[in-house]
Amino acid sequence: MSRIFDFYLDASIHVALAIVSLVHVTALTLNINVPQELYIFIFFGSIGCYNFVKYGVEAKKYILVASRYHKNIQLFSFGCLLISFYQLFFLSERVIVALFFLVAITGLYALPVLPRHKNFRSLSGLKILIVAMVWAGTTVILPVISQLGVISWNVKVETFQRFMLVLIVLVPFEIRDLKYDSVALKTLPQRVGVKATKLIGLGWSIIFFAVTFLKTDLDVINVVVKSILFVILLTVIFKTKLNQKKYFSSFWVESIPLLWWVLLMIGKKYLILL
Structure with a gap:
């Protein structure tokens, strides 16, 4: 069971579920019906793209991997990409155009397109901004x-x-990655330290919650759900440390989008009766 669970995390299945859950959060929040084909495309496409970014930069010519374990993940990822590619035929033209830009950003993040064989991930401060941009767009x-x-x-x-x-x-x-990241990346913890990074995270959490009240069609369900989520985010940031338990970030933190979806589903079912 431990090996299966590790493969579930390492093969980016968990993060793909988190992404798809946020797509449904968008559907519930904005009251739109998202096509099933788009859910399928995003789920399987996320697995393939995430694993390419995660393992491709370490592989020779972005294809050849050394260990048997990573080869299994690679084969699984190729299968997922084939499924997502098939779903493209059922998506609208405007979605495909938007996808082109998101895929281009992802490619710039991972591929060595800059001088001296560098990618956008290696540029100071751009790493988390690019990831956040792609997630928001998707x-x-x-x-x-x-x-x-x-x-x-x-x-x-x-x-x-x-x-x-x-x-x-x-x-x-x-x-967590402060111990492993190259100094050249100049990540936020490398620039300002762990304590200041956590303070910045707390500030971002306040902004995240405050923005809720800028909407023109605010309802009690979203306010309650965002309030709970706000407390969870504060707790996670507060408990974050350099030496983390194995699954703290890779499972529990990445489960926050899934938790948001669960809270919203419960709210839609029960709070609407109040």
């Missing part, structure tokens, strides 16, 4: 344009809030 913009085609004020607020959420969730990972 979980808000794609489902919205698949149905509405118009980016309203509430959609902009939701996109910014999603961007902030990802920045906050990345803080524990940035602190």
